[in-house]
Amino acid sequence: MTPHKPSIDIIGEARCTGCFGCQSACVRGAVRMALDADGFYKPVVDRKKCNACGVCQRRCPVIAAEEGTLAVGHWREPKAFAAWTKDEALRLASSSGGVFSELARPILDAGGAVAGCAWGENWTPEHLLTREWGDVERMRGSKYVPSRVGDIYQEVAAALRDGEKPVLFSGTPCQVAAMEAALTSVQRQRTLLVEFICHGVPSLRVFHRYLDELFDGDSIDSYTFRDKAFGWQTVLAVSSHGKRRHLPASEDAFFQGFVRYHLYGMESCGECPFARLPRGGDVTLADYWGCPEPWNDKRGVSLALANTAAGMNALERLSDSGRIELKPVDLATVLPHNRRVSTAETYSVPAARRAFLDGMARGERFAQLRARYFPTRLQLLWHSFRQSDSKWRFLASFVQHRLRRFARRDRENHVRQ
Ligand SMILES: Cc1cc2nc3c(=O)[nH]c(=O)nc-3n(C[C@H](O)[C@H](O)[C@H](O)COP(=O)(O)OP(=O)(O)OC[C@H]3O[C@@H](n4cnc5c(N)ncnc54)[C@H](O)[C@@H]3O)c2cc1C
Ligand code: SF4
Ligand code: SF4
Ligand code: SF4
Numbered sequence: 034m035t036p037h038k039p040s041i042d043i044i045g046e047a048r049c050t051g052c053f054g055c056q057s058a059c060v061r062g063a064v065r066m067a068l069d070a071d072g073f074y075k076p077v078v079d080r081k082k083c084n085a086c087g088v089c090q091r092r093c094p095v096i097a098a099e100e101g102t103l104a105v106g107h108w109r110e111p112k113a114f115a116a117w118t119k120d121e122a123l124r125l126a127s128s129s130g131g132v133f134s135e136l137a138r139p140i141l142d143a144g145g146a147v148a149g150c151a152w153g154e155n156w157t158p159e160h161l162l163t164r165e166w167g168d169v170e171r172m173r174g175s176k177y178v179p180s181r182v183g184d185i186y187q188e189v190a191a192a193l194r195d196g197e198k199p200v201l202f203s204g205t206p207c208q209v210a211a212m213e214a215a216l217t218s219v220q221r222q223r224t225l226l227v228e229f230i231c232h233g234v235p236s237l238r239v240f241h242r243y244l245d246e247l248f249d250g251d252s253i254d255s256y257t258f259r260d261k262a263f264g265w266q267t268v269l270a271v272s273s274h275g276k277r278r279h280l281p282a283s284e285d286a287f288f289q290g291f292v293r294y295h296l297y298g299m300e301s302c303g304e305c306p307f308a309r310l311p312r313g314g315d316v317t318l319a320d321y322w323g324c325p326e327p328w329n330d331k332r333g334v335s336l337a338l339a340n341t342a343a344g345m346n347a348l349e350r351l352s353d354s355g356r357i358e359l360k361p362v363d364l365a366t367v368l369p370h371n372r373r374v375s376t377a378e379t380y381s382v383p384a385a386r387r388a389f390l391d392g393m394a395r396g397e398r399f400a401q402l403r404a405r406y407f408p409t410r411l412q413l414l415w416h417s418f419r420q421s422d423s424k425w426r427f428l429a430s431f432v433q434h435r436l437r438r439f440a441r442r443d444r445e446n447h448v449r450q
Contacts, residue, residue: 037085039064040093041076047300048095049075053182054211055089064089066182071390072238073299074179094210098306103210104340107311111338112345113367115321115328115360128175128259129320130335135356136227136316136347137169137201145199146192147172148212150180156244156256157237160185160204162192172203177258177291179234179299182208186215193220203227205234206307209314225347228314230336230373233302235291236390243287243399248272258282265320265333286403295380296389296406308377315344323370328360336367338374 040055041064051074056064063082069075090096097103117130124131137147146164149172153159159181161168182204189212192200202212202224209228216224244253251272259282260269266282282288290296295303307313321328321336328334337359339345352359372378385406392402414431421427 037087038090039076039078039083039085039087040089040096041078043090044093044095046075050095050205050207050301051075051179051299052094052205052207052211053186054092054094054214057182057184057186057211057215058089058092059083060088061086068237070238070394072179072236072240072297072393073234074181092211092214094207094214095301095306097210097214103307104311104313107313107340109311110364111310111312111317111340113362113364114337114339114348115324115362116335116337116348116357117328117330117333118357119355121332124332125261126170127173127333129265129318129333130337130357131173131333132316132318132335132337132348132351132357133203133227134169134173135351136225137172137203138166138356139347139350140199140201140225141166141169143199144196145201146189147201147203148185148189149201149203150176152176152256153181156241156253157181159183160208162188162200175229175258177235177288178237178240180204180208182211186212189224190215190217190220193223197223199223199225201225201227203229205229205231206305206313206317207231210307213313225316225343226314227316227318228307228312230317230319230371231302231305231307232292232373233298233305235287235299236297236393239290239297239390239393239399240287242393244270246399247278248274248276251276258288261331261333265331286399286407290389290403290407294407295382296386297393298382298386300382303377303382304379305373305377308373308375310375312338312340312374315339315341316347317374319371319374321367321371323367325362325366328358336362336371338364 053066055076056066061082063079064076066074067077116132118124118135123134140147146162147169148162150158150160151171158176189200189202206228209226247270251274254273255271257269260267268282268285270278291298317338319336321334324334339348351357368375389402389406418427
């Protein structure tokens with residue numbers, strides 16, 4: 034470890050995950066996390082207050098990943114399960130199988146506390162620590178933007194210091210690693226760490242710009258990235274005047290720009306150092322893409338990985354008490370469908386990302402930026418062609434596809450006449 038420098042000086046902004054670990058580590062108050070012009074939380078160091086002690090380096094998960102000190106003692110081969118709650122309403126209100134809420138329930142029943150991410154003011158997610166089931170309901174559901182972690186690591190450590198009760202902390206893998214680094218080994222024993230498989234987070238500023246234009250300036254009454262009214266992956270937005278916008282995530286422009294075109298994701302997510310085995314957290318949750326047929330269900334199925342004995346016990350207790358279904362699966366069958374379990378699966382960041390974010394910072398509308406920077410169909414086709422293993426096979430299947438489409442149109446016209 035390089036001494037005498039704040040962690041951000043060691044790793045640089047491009048690798049910083051905005052986890053708030055250094056802010057929480059610095060007892061001199063020299064680090065303040067602030068939303069940067071691109072829409073990601075980054076540390077700002079007050080050089081006058083910093084005495085170059087280097088303590089924040091020990092709490093930076095990116096440095097820990099580099100030094101190989103993450104997930105020490107965790108199982109290199111986690112035990113994998115298809116899992117879902119038997120509570121129908123809870124399952125429908127959750128992103129996948131509702132396992133997070135079920136893990137939280139016994140912690141609260143035992144008088145403990147739960148930390149997770151809920152929507153705060155102005156559609157800005159934030160972490161909070163609670164002893165109330167009502168707040169766990171607010172944490173439910175994935176928010177695909179960075180969470181304002183605030184002082185949550187100190188709050189969790191204080192709750193563990195002051196009492197004998199357990200605490201569950203949930204967040205992205207980088208946040209979970211930062212949480213673990215903030216705990217003493219005694220505090221860690223009473224903490225259940227729950228992370229999820231993470232594709233990354235898109236810019237909070239782009240999200241807010243997109244929301245501003247969604248209903249032509251009407252404010253938003255409710256917003257769900259994962260509504261389950263039809264299918265498992267739809268976005269539902271309702272305006273304050275009751276206008277509704279409900280469509281598959283694959284057709285939602287904000288999702289497309291983030292997941293498909295990588296135009297405004299956080300830079301560090303492309304090569305996420307936490308997407309590997311052994312996983313951090315006692316339990317890792319994910320959407321079970323490629324779930325075996327008898328359990329595949331539109332109401333949502335979680336992939337649950339037990340990475341430690343504590344994680345395994347927590348899942349088994351829920352299963353034994355009849356709260357969840359827990360079906361063992363072979364880890365090897367899971368990996369091809371959710372590669373971020375074990376590999377960063379780097380996506381190349383397009384050159385247009387910088388231009389998109391600069392345009393957003395200049396105040397341009399989301400619709401304008403979308404028209405200018407989302408690839409055209411021709412560009413997408415050219416890209417797929419270049420990526421294909423066999424160019425001839427690609428061309429043959431393209432021609433076949435077009436011929437089938439012509440034939441279908443022809444048949445439809447025939448029927449209409
Ligand atoms: C940004 C993001 C990216 C994801 N990427 C993938 C992926 O690539 N592949 C995959 O299989 N699954 C991904 N997930 C996880 C998945 O969507 C579900 O969260 C997971 O299946 C657990 O579902 P559940 O029904 O048990 O929990 P839910 O009830 O839906 O619980 C949601 C949990 O996520 C936490 N959370 C929500 N939003 C945030 C946020 N912005 N920051 C920190 N914590 C948050 C809440 O605290 C809560 O604990 C992602 C989730 C998020 C938030
Ligand atoms: S005072 Fe120490 S902990 Fe605070 S920013 Fe400087 S090096 Fe980091
Ligand atoms: S990754 Fe976290 S701890 Fe490291 S510099 Fe960034 S905000 Fe600070
Ligand atoms: S992809 Fe990695 S770096 Fe990005 S938010 Fe998720 S865990 Fe953090």
